[in-house]
Amino acid sequence: MPTITLPDGAMRAYDAPLSAYDVAADIGAGLAKAVLAARVDGALVDLSHIIDADAELALITTKDADALPLIRHDCAHVLAEAVLELYPESQVTIGPAIDNGFYYDFYRETPFSDQDLAAIEKRMHDIIDRDEAISREVWTRAEAVEFYRKNNEPFKVELVEAIPENESVSFYRQGDFIDLCRGPHAPSTKKIGHAFKLMHVAGAYWRGDSNRPMLQRIYGTAFFNDKDLQAYLTMLEEAEKRDHRKLGKALELFHIQEEATGSVFWHHKGWTLYRAIEEYMRRRLDAAGYREVKTPQLIDRTLWEKSGHWDKFREHMFIAESEAERILALKPMNCPGHVQIYRQGITSYRDLPLRMAEFGSCHRNEPSGALHGIMRVRAFTQDDAHIFCTEDQIDSEGRAFCALLLDIYKDFGFEDVRVKFSDRPDVRAGDDATWDKAEAALKSATKAANLDTELNPGEGAFYGPKLEFILRDAIGREWQCGTLQVDFVLPERLDAEYVAEDGSRQRPVMLHRAILGSLERWIGILIEQYAGRMPPWLAPVQAVIAPITDAAMPYANEVLGQFTAQGFRATLDGRNEKISYKVREHSLAKVPFILAVGEKEMANQSVALRRLGQEKQELLPLDEALMQLHKEIQPPDSKNT
Numbered sequence: 001m002p003t004i005t006l007p008d009g010a011m012r013a014y015d016a017p018l019s020a021y022d023v024a025a026d027i028g029a030g031l032a033k034a035v036l037a038a039r040v041d042g043a044l045v046d047l048s049h050i051i052d053a054d055a056e057l058a059l060i061t062t063k064d065a066d067a068l069p070l071i072r073h074d075c076a077h078v079l080a081e082a083v084l085e086l087y088p089e090s091q092v093t094i095g096p097a098i099d100n101g102f103y104y105d106f107y108r109e110t111p112f113s114d115q116d117l118a119a120i121e122k123r124m125h126d127i128i129d130r131d132e133a134i135s136r137e138v139w140t141r142a143e144a145v146e147f148y149r150k151n152n153e154p155f156k157v158e159l160v161e162a163i164p165e166n167e168s169v170s171f172y173r174q175g176d177f178i179d180l181c182r183g184p185h186a187p188s189t190k191k192i193g194h195a196f197k198l199m200h201v202a203g204a205y206w207r208g209d210s211n212r213p214m215l216q217r218i219y220g221t222a223f224f225n226d227k228d229l230q231a232y233l234t235m236l237e238e239a240e241k242r243d244h245r246k247l248g249k250a251l252e253l254f255h256i257q258e259e260a261t262g263s264v265f266w267h268h269k270g271w272t273l274y275r276a277i278e279e280y281m282r283r284r285l286d287a288a289g290y291r292e293v294k295t296p297q298l299i300d301r302t303l304w305e306k307s308g309h310w311d312k313f314r315e316h317m318f319i320a321e322s323e324a325e326r327i328l329a330l331k332p333m334n335c336p337g338h339v340q341i342y343r344q345g346i347t348s349y350r351d352l353p354l355r356m357a358e359f360g361s362c363h364r365n366e367p368s369g370a371l372h373g374i375m376r377v378r379a380f381t382q383d384d385a386h387i388f389c390t391e392d393q394i395d396s397e398g399r400a401f402c403a404l405l406l407d408i409y410k411d412f413g414f415e416d417v418r419v420k421f422s423d424r425p426d427v428r429a430g431d432d433a434t435w436d437k438a439e440a441a442l443k444s445a446t447k448a449a450n451l452d453t454e455l456n457p458g459e460g461a462f463y464g465p466k467l468e469f470i471l472r473d474a475i476g477r478e479w480q481c482g483t484l485q486v487d488f489v490l491p492e493r494l495d496a497e498y499v500a501e502d503g504s505r506q507r508p509v510m511l512h513r514a515i516l517g518s519l520e521r522w523i524g525i526l527i528e529q530y531a532g533r534m535p536p537w538l539a540p541v542q543a544v545i546a547p548i549t550d551a552a553m554p555y556a557n558e559v560l561g562q563f564t565a566q567g568f569r570a571t572l573d574g575r576n577e578k579i580s581y582k583v584r585e586h587s588l589a590k591v592p593f594i595l596a597v598g599e600k601e602m603a604n605q606s607v608a609l610r611r612l613g614q615e616k617q618e619l620l621p622l623d624e625a626l627m628q629l630h631k632e633i634q635p636p637d638s639k640n641t
Contacts, residue, residue: 003054017052020045021187024059034061036186037070044070046136046184062224072097074134074185074192075124075222079104081177082123083218087116092179093155093206093215100232101221105204107155112201112216120218121198131190132175136183144169144180155206156180195229196222238475244527245373251532251590253523253540254374262371262378264520269540272569274519276538277526278359280635281383281408281516287637288404290357290385295337297361298328306493307336308429312462316364334360334384335512339494342388342508347498352508353389353397359519360384373524380518387511388496391441397511398445398484402467405482405515409471411636413529416472419451420480422459429463430489439465441509442486461512463489473529481522485512533612536592537635543570544591546582548598555602559595559622566630587612593629 004012004023012023020038024031024047038045039058044066051057060066076095083090083106095104106112112120139147141163148156159180163169172181174189186192199219206212223229248254253270256263266274285292298320304310309332310317318330331337338356347354360382370376387397409417421442424435442465446453453467460466469482487510490496500506516522526534536542543563547556556572563570573582579596586594596608596617607625610617620628 002051004051005054005056007056007058017050019047020049020051020057020059021047023051023057027059031059031061035059036061036067036191037184039066044184047187048136049184068222068224069097070184070186071192071224072102072222074189075196075220076102076104077134077172077174077177077179077181077185078124078127078189078192079120079198079218079220080106080179081127081174082120084177086119086123091153091155094159095179101199101219103217103219105206105215105217107206107213107215112218117198117201117218121196124196124198125194127175128189128192128194130175131188133188134172134174134185136185137171137173137178138168139171141165141167141169144171148180192222193224195224195226196220197229197233235475235477239477239528242475242528242531243373244375244524247527247532248374248524250588251540253527256373261368262366264374264377264379270523272540273523273534273538276540276635277516277519277523280411280637281359283635283637284404284408285357285385288355288400290355292357292359293338293341294358295331295334295341295360297330297363299331299337301327301329303336303340303494304329307339307490308463308493309333309336312427313364316366318363318365330363331360332362332364334358334362334382335386335490335510336494338386339490339496339510342496343494347388347508349390349498349500349506352498353387353393355385355387357383357385362518374520375524377518377520380520382518383514383516383522385513387513388491388498388508389511390498390506391509394441394486394509394511395445395448398442399449401484401511401513402446402449402451405469408515409469409482412526413535414471414473418470418472418478419446419453420456420459420468420470421446421453422456422461422466422468424460424465425458425462427462428460429493434488435465438486438488442467442484445484445486461485461487463487464512466512473525479525481517481525482515483513483517487512533590534592536629536633539590539592540569541571541589541591542568542633543593543595543629544573544582544586545570546573546579546586546594546596548579548596550576552598552602556597559597559607562622562626566626568629568633583610592632595625 002014002017020040021032021035024035035047037060038047038049039060040049040051040055073096076097080092080095084092087108089108091107093105093107095102141160144160145157148160160169169180170182171178172183172185197220199221202217202219204215204217206215221232223232251269252267253273254267255265301310313332317332320328322328341356342354362382363379366376366378389397406417423439446467456468464485464487466483466485468480470478470480472478491507491510496508497505498508545556545560547553553574556574560570560572583594590612592612594610596610601607605622606619607622608617608619609625
């Protein structure tokens with residue numbers, strides 16, 4: 001006789017086993033109509049799931065975070081049903097829910113066209129309007145294999161044969177369509193609603209293996225209502241306009257080519273932007289008491305073996321062999337090198353905390369399919385730092401770092417930041433006692449920093465738990481950038497010590513921390529955040545002096561000299577072009593300030609100032625323009641001093 005405990009603590013006793021849906025109906029007709037699925041003792045299940053013992057029950061509606069992935073998974077099944085109805089020669093494979101949507105992979109000799117996608121989408125709406133019941137069936141493995149062989153579905157046969165022989169196999173049926181699936185699903189297709197859209201088709205190898213057949217992957221997205229769907233589609237349109245790869249080329253910032261896959265060719269303007277960010281970060285770190293260092297690019301494998309990175313990251317390392325038959329690795333991260341600097345000489349407790357920073361050039365052999373502009377590369381620079389401290393200093397150092405990070409994000413225009421707490425992964429270094437201590441220390445530091453966090457289970461680094469700082473950009477996308485990790489493992493592995501106050505030798509705690517993450521990715525985020533229109537302090541070219549006539553050239557050069565003397569990144573456009581052409585061209589190049597000078601301005605020792613995005617120009621005395629704009633180009637940290 002089960003007793004059901006609801007999320008609010010209320011308890012309901014029943015005389016016989018019943019389904020999760022029965023409980024919803026018992027609570028109320030409105031809930032029974034709205035409910036999509038349930039959690040029983042934490043496990044997500046169908047509404048048909050029978051509860052025959054005492055259990056905790058949470059009923060899932062569109063108000064719950066679990067509901068959207070469920071609806072998207074339902075959509076993937078409806079997509080497969082629609083494809084088979086329209087193109088019965090297709091073979092189905094897998095179709096999961098993913099971030100922002102879903103996909104399904106099909107094997108079909110004829111490529112799907114845009115017209116096909118429109119027809120498939122229309123048929124999906126028809127299937128939803130049919131209100132087909134979605135029901136779960138359990139078969140034996142042998143029955144499942146026989147079914148798929150009979151229906152000439154070799155991909156499904158392979159999936160089923162990978163299941164252990166003694167395990168049963170679950171299927172979900174809707175109308176005439178049935179699919180191998182763990183579930184759960186909503187009770188009917190009508191529950192999905194019509195707020196979905198098919199996006200595009202891409203190629204995907206079966207099981208991700210380039211030696212296996214090429215499939216066609218149809219991507220889609222789905223939401224609870226049309227308002228959310230349209231907001232997402234509008235965001236995608238805006239993201240397309242802001243694509244850092246297109247803007248990087250148009251603004252002459254960088255390029256990437258096949259001969260250096262995953263590495264960036266920085267052009268002068270892009271490198272100017274890069275240096276402006278690096279110089280700003282260097283000033284902030286200097287002010288926060290960090291000591292900058294530089295460690296080698298190539299390090300012998302023995303050090304990577306000691307640190308544990310060889311076993312964990314070997315497949316992502318670039319390897320070189322020296323004449324002495326020593327195997328060297330291009331460093332994928334900076335931490336072991338920093339420990340080597342720490343170990344030179346004797347460190348006293350009086351020297352701690354020691355904050356060691358490096359703009360470290362790192363290399364990781366990322367799969368070519370994962371590379372994306374300058375957001376995901378193989379050669380990158382981390383704004384990396386490691387704080388060596390005592391256990392008693394973790395709270396204060398964690399609090400100071402979090403304050404520094406949030407202040408830096410604010411300077412770059414990001415104020416909407418959330419934090420995830422990532423605890424121990426399945427594969428990790430160190431015993432459970434060490435991880436208990438590390439997780440407790442990081443939680444304490446988070447509390448000291450007055451941060452609210454959400455749990456990100458199992459996503460910690462292999463040597464310690466971490467905080468992940470996720471910022472939201474101008475069009476609502478989220479980017480994980482900064483991290484803070486508490487590490488008791490690496491100091492032990494690499495024999496780092498300090499002399500405690502009582503004269504004993506102790507292990508320091510190592511706080512791994514980054515703010516931007518990598519400069520390459522950060523610049524990509526900034527380009528898309530500002531659609532290429534950087535704040536004046538970051539703009540590669542801050543001002544262009546544009547003479548209206550040849551007669552004004554001497555004065556234009558004088559104005560240029562005064563601006564460059566005041567620290568402006570300024571150029572002169574002396575081409576024999578109309579001023580309107582020059583203004584348009586430099587506006588497209590996102591130059592914040594265009595200063596037109598003609599004979600009138602020369603006579604008055606003035607400039608005609610046009611700000612980016614403004615139609616009207618402002619006539620100002622040269623001295624006043626210099627003073628006013630000089631304030632506007634100052635980096636945020638300079639304005640605060």
